Amino acid sequence: MNVNITAGVFTLIAAISSFTVMAQTSSLLNASFDVARETFAAVNPKFVEYWQQQTGQSIKIDQSFAGSSRQAQDIIQGKKVDVVTFNQVTDIDALVERGILAEDWAQRLPHNSSPYYSTITFLVREGNPKNIKDWDDLVRDDVSLVFSNPKTSGNARYSYLGAWLFAHQKFNGDEAKIREFVGSLLANVENFPTGSRGATVAFAQNGQGDVLLTFEFEERNILASPEFQDQSFEIVVPPSSVLAEFPVAVVDKVANERGTQELATAFLQFLYTPDTQRLLSDFNYRVRDPAIVQEAATRFDSLKLINPTEVLGSWREIQNVHFVADGVLDQLQNTPRS
Structure with missing residues (x-):
């Protein structure tokens, strides 16, 4: 688990070092599920600040919130979304089936591209x-x-x-x-x-x-x-x-059209960094980073997750x-x- 997360952070650093400002659009649209509003209201500014410090580029992250399946339907109907932070795999699979998102999306990030989960x-x-x-x-x-x-x-x-x-x-x-x-x-x-x-x-x-x-x-x-x-x-x-795992993915069709693939990927990798994992834990998600899991252990009840x-x-x-x-x-x- 440590190895996967560390590898993701190294990949994030590599993406930043190869990022060419002129070739990229300076905004992202993240489509997320209905009750993630407060979460991304906190996460997005952290990433904007981080990106500014690392690249010198000012970016903007726009947000869309609705039921996860409703979001998927809107994307299928043409909504231009760069990344999805959904709460169920079936909604991402619906995009894969229509060629909007790559088949290998789950293998691109640790834990089947699920940086946090709940029940x-x-x-x-x-x-x-x-x-x-x-x-x-x-x-x-x-x-x-x-x-x-x-x-x-x-x-x-x-x-x-x-x-x-x-x-x-x-x-x-x-x-x-x-x-x-x-x-x-x-x-x-x-x-x-x-x-x-x-x-x-x-x-x-x-x-x-x-x-x-x-x-x-x-x-x-x-x-x-x-x-x-x-x-x-x-x-x-x-x-x-x-067990409710929350999958995240770059919407390849849109990101390739808009030139946001690297920025979108870096945003999702940012969700695995220790500081962001701690922030997600503060919003009562169960997270992947072992050190943060240990920090939050007393806050979560033990139960069998199926x-x-x-x-x-x-x-x-x-x-x-x-x-x-x-x-x-x-x-x-x-x-x-x-």
Whole structure:
């Protein structure tokens, strides 16, 4: 792990030394997922400052935020994005399938081009009045849920997969029982906003639902926000949940057109540097750098993280089985519940 990150930093230095100012566009557009606003509001100025110090060039990083799948669709429809910092591989695969991004994107950076990760936990109201402890509790008749739409949000697909993987473990792979469990969970969802930000607003501001399912880092950031401190929300960390790795990639078609390939690559490599890993950890992401992991060890609860690809096949297989039109997700949502 140390070797990979160090190699990435050396590559970053090499990219800077070979950077030709006149040949490059001095701005980047980063498309990211809905609840990464605060993260990149902090990361981007650090990189701009770093780049200025290393090259003498002033650059600008523009940002776009929306549900990860919505971002991918916008890029497919022609939005000129230089880099993506998404929350699910399927949305990058959609770009690869259309020739917008190279097949080898995951091999270009350490940890399959995922510099940080998280999981799905449960945000509940003060005192945990419904006594939520595990995924089992989310299918009870007296519990209502809020999470974003799995059709437009990578965050929500992780919530869906977290429920599926829990049921897969509980029912020893019995698909009929797994479908019944996940269908019951979906039937308990009171609101399916397009993106994760909308889900947070529905739960925290509008008072909808007993439980918000979203990324652990987002829930921790909600607790720390002055906007919500008076509500005394609590986080429930289940014994097991889904591993949510956050992939990053250069959008090759756009970066080659705009001459931003080196700058875009350097920006993504910057996410692996120790200072940036520490900053990401401060925003409650789980990170890769061993020293930063050790520093933050006491802040994160221990739980079993299940990698979806180790149970359900590749991300493309998961997408084609669960999230395409008339896939398992659609089938479960369209099944009447008694």
